[in-house]
Amino acid sequence: MELYNIEAEQSILGAILIEPQSITEGSQVNLSASDFYIEKHQIIYNCMKKLYSSNFEIDLVILSSELRNDNTLDAVGGVAYMSSLITIVPTASNILYYMKIVKTLAMKRYIHNELLQTGSNIQSMDTNDLINFTDELKSMLLESSHVEDLFIDASTISLKTENAGAIETGFKNLDNVTGGGLNFGTLTIITGEPGSGKSTFLNQILANALSLGFNGFLYSGELTYQMLMEWFCKTVANPKHLITCTNNFGKYVKLSDEGFEMISNWTKDKLFIYSKEAKADETNLANVIEYLAIKKNVKLFILDNLMTLECSGSDKYEKQIIAVKALKNLAKKYNLALILVAHSNKSSLLNRESHVFEISGASEIPNLADYVFKTSREDGEPLTHVLVLKNRITGIIKKRAILKFDSNRKRFFTKDDTELNKDFGYEPQYEQGSFC
Numbered sequence: 213m214e215l216y217n218i219e220a221e222q223s224i225l226g227a228i229l230i231e232p233q234s235i236t237e238g239s240q241v242n243l244s245a246s247d248f249y250i251e252k253h254q255i256i257y258n259c260m261k262k263l264y265s266s267n268f269e270i271d272l273v274i275l276s277s278e279l280r281n282d283n284t285l286d287a288v289g290g291v292a293y294m295s296s297l298i299t300i301v302p303t304a305s306n307i308l309y310y311m312k313i314v315k316t317l318a319m320k321r322y323i324h325n326e327l328l329q330t331g332s333n334i335q336s337m338d339t340n341d342l343i344n345f346t347d348e349l350k351s352m353l354l355e356s357s358h359v360e361d362l363f364i365d366a367s368t369i370s371l372k373t374e375n376a377g378a379i380e381t382g383f384k385n386l387d388n389v390t391g392g393g394l395n396f397g398t399l400t401i402i403t404g405e406p407g408s409g410k411s412t413f414l415n416q417i418l419a420n421a422l423s424l425g426f427n428g429f430l431y432s433g434e435l436t437y438q439m440l441m442e443w444f445c446k447t448v449a450n451p452k453h454l455i456t457c458t459n460n461f462g463k464y465v466k467l468s469d470e471g472f473e474m475i476s477n478w479t480k481d482k483l484f485i486y487s488k489e490a491k492a493d494e495t496n497l498a499n500v501i502e503y504l505a506i507k508k509n510v511k512l513f514i515l516d517n518l519m520t521l522e523c524s525g526s527d528k529y530e531k532q533i534i535a536v537k538a539l540k541n542l543a544k545k546y547n548l549a550l551i552l553v554a555h556s557n558k559s560s561l562l563n564r565e566s567h568v569f570e571i572s573g574a575s576e577i578p579n580l581a582d583y584v585f586k587t588s589r590e591d592g593e594p595l596t597h598v599l600v601l602k603n604r605i606t607g608i609i610k611k612r613a614i615l616k617f618d619s620n621r622k623r624f625f626t627k628d629d630t631e632l633n634k635d636f637g638y639e640p641q642y643e644q645g646s647f648c
């Protein structure tokens with residue numbers, strides 16, 4: 213198939229000669245002279261644009277004289293060729309249609325050339341080169357999108373989409389406050405001092421999501437694969453798979469091999485972990501998130517933590533804003549529940565009321581979040597408080613969930629122990645017993 217359409221190009225130029233004002237339609241598709249395949253059409257369109265932007269009429273006489281001044285009149289086939297353009301179309305009313313054809317073909321030619329060139333260099337390219345190449349193509353495709361693709365008619369929006377809803381955290385009081393759990397399409401930021409229980413809390417939310425049938429993804433910038441799985445499995449394990457052992461330092465509880473195997477099998481095709489080898493920049497993360505959302509139906513994404521992301525940007529703050537904006541856009545685009553851990557800044561240590569700007573880093577970050585939770589720990593007590601600092605969904609803020617902590621099971625639980633006794637369902641037909 214030919215990647216050009218001479219008649220469409222001629223129709224655009226003819227339409228402009230009939231109705232000069234119609235040249236403005238070109239801005240709808242971002243049409244430029246280089247989008248024309250035929251060189252003489254590029255010259256004519258360029259000259260038309262120049263005349264229009266200088267408030268000159270665009271007719272045969274003025275156009276010819278301008279081209280003559282530029283010494284390009286002969287190159288475009290003279291006055292005779294331009295007169296023939298007027299006879300190609302009866303009116304200018306379909307100019308946008310022709311412009312879209314020309315624009316789309318120009319984009320296809322560009323992609324075709326790039327593919328040919330990459331094809332000949334592919335042997336010397338590594339995975340990162342290929343990712344950069346596909347990114348360039350993607351951004352080029354996005355830039356060439358038509359203006360009509362950039363907005364929708366409000367009446368076409370349905371509230372009954374399959375993506376409406378939320379992922380319950382498993383902590384009832386928090387689910388009540390947040391509107392049934394973390395709503396799809398939202399970005400949650402969890403902040404708090406080191407060691408206050410952020411990762412523990414997230415592990416439990418992740419386990420709950422999996423038990424509800426939502427697939428999950430975890431990026432940890434700090435833990436090894438083994439630590440991560442050991443911790444997650446311990447949180448999920450039922451009492452019969454936790455064994456009390458003794459060493460020189462006293463008693464401790466570990467997960468049995470059988471328990472690990474069962475939980476590990478349960479996570480198959482449900483839980484995905486970011487590769488330790490991959491750079492955690494906005495491009496890689498966005499690719500992974502898009503892939504897992506589309507191919508593996510992952511709905512809950514946890515990124516622990518902002519400080520360890522290696523995004524582009526000239527300074528620390530710009531890097532963070534780029535990362536958080538990218539995450540926010542992905543959450544909206546794919547209707548995901550996305551959670552980002554961000555440490556607290558020094559102002560949180562001052563003895564004053566908690567607020568969203570305690571999040572360490574750029575001050576724009578809390579503005580991008582839909583929910584902000586802050587964890588804090590009571591001195592000497594196995595208790596973690598989760599305070600809701602921002603809540604775009606229901607608007608309820610300053611509510612606090614007080615969670616007790618069971619170090620053997622690595623679980624938080626509320627008053628009635630529901631969360632402690634919860635069976636996440638990795639063993640079919642298991643009945644929860646008591647654990648001493």
Ligand SMILES: Nc1ncnc2c1ncn2[C@@H]1O[C@H](COP(=O)(O)OP(=O)(O)OP(=O)(O)O)[C@@H](O)[C@H]1O
Pocket residue numbers: 404405406407408409410411412413587589593594595596616617619622
């Ligand atoms: N309320 C609590 N009481 C006692 N121990 C807790 C409590 N919360 C968490 N822990 C334990 O403290 C340690 C640190 O917890 P966790 O990693 O969840 O905190 P964090 O806020 O994510 O820390 P960091 O910011 O350093 O990553 C873990 O061993 C966890 O089991």
